[in-house]
Amino acid sequence: MDAPTPLPWPVPSARFMWARLSHLVAMGFGAGLSRIAPGTVGTLWAWAAFLLIDALAAPGDRGWALIIGVGVLVGWWASTQTARRSGIADPSFVVVDEVVAFWLVLWMAAPTSLWGQAVCFALFRYFDAAKPGPVAWADQVFKGSGWRGGWGVMFDDLVAAFCTLLVVALWRFVWGG
Numbered sequence: 001m002d003a004p005t006p007l008p009w010p011v012p013s014a015r016f017m018w019a020r021l022s023h024l025v026a027m028g029f030g031a032g033l034s035r036i037a038p039g040t041v042g043t044l045w046a047w048a049a050f051l052l053i054d055a056l057a058a059p060g061d062r063g064w065a066l067i068i069g070v071g072v073l074v075g076w077w078a079s080t081q082t083a084r085r086s087g088i089a090d091p092s093f094v095v096v097d098e099v100v101a102f103w104l105v106l107w108m109a110a111p112t113s114l115w116g117q118a119v120c121f122a123l124f125r126y127f128d129a130a131k132p133g134p135v136a137w138a139d140q141v142f143k144g145s146g147w148r149g150g151w152g153v154m155f156d157d158l159v160a161a162f163c164t165l166l167v168v169a170l171w172r173f174v175w176g177g
Contacts (some may be wrong), residue, residue, distance in 0.1 A: 012038075012093035022081035025074060025096055032093035036145060042095025046102040052055055054152045061174035062105040064134055071100040072154060080150025089149050098128065105164050127160035 017027045027033060034041040053059065057069060075096040079092055105120050112120070127135050138159035142152030 022078040024096045026078035026082035028095040028099050032095040038093050038095055039098050039128060042098040043102050043125060046099040050103050050106045065106050068100060068104050075100050076154050079153035080147050083149055089143060090153050092155055097154045098156035101161040104161045108165050110166050120164060123164040124160060127163045128157055135163060
C-alpha cells in the first residue's frame, strides 16, 4: 500500500471535498466541512435527507434496505479513499458513516413521531460520541489503513446504530408504543 502523500491544501476544505467523488460522498456533500461537531452536523443532514427521500420517493422497506445496503458499501469505499488521501486513519470530517447509520436507525425505528426521531437522534449521538462498551470495541477493532480502516470508519457507527435500536426496542417492550 502506498503511503499517503501530503495534501497541498488544509483538510477539510471545499477544495479537498470537490477534488474527488469519494471525498464528496465521504464528507456528506458538505456536512463534514463543519468546523464544529461535524458528526452531529452529518447526523442532522442524514435526518433531513431521510425525511426528504421518504416523502418524495416513498421507498418503503425494500427501498430503504437497498439504499442503506448500497450506502454501507459506497460509504466504505468513500471512507477508505478519503482516509487514504487525507493521511488520517479516521478523519472527523468523514460523515458518511453517521449518515448511513442514522438512516438505519430512522428506518428501523419507524413509524415514529418527530419527537421519537429526536430521541433516536439524541441516543445515536450519545452512542457515537461517548462510545460506551461495544461502540468503543468497534471503534478499535478495525483500525488501520486501506479497506480495513475504511470499514472501521463505518463499523463503529453501525454498532452505535444497533445500540440505539436496542434502547428503542427495550423502551417499546417495557413501556409500549
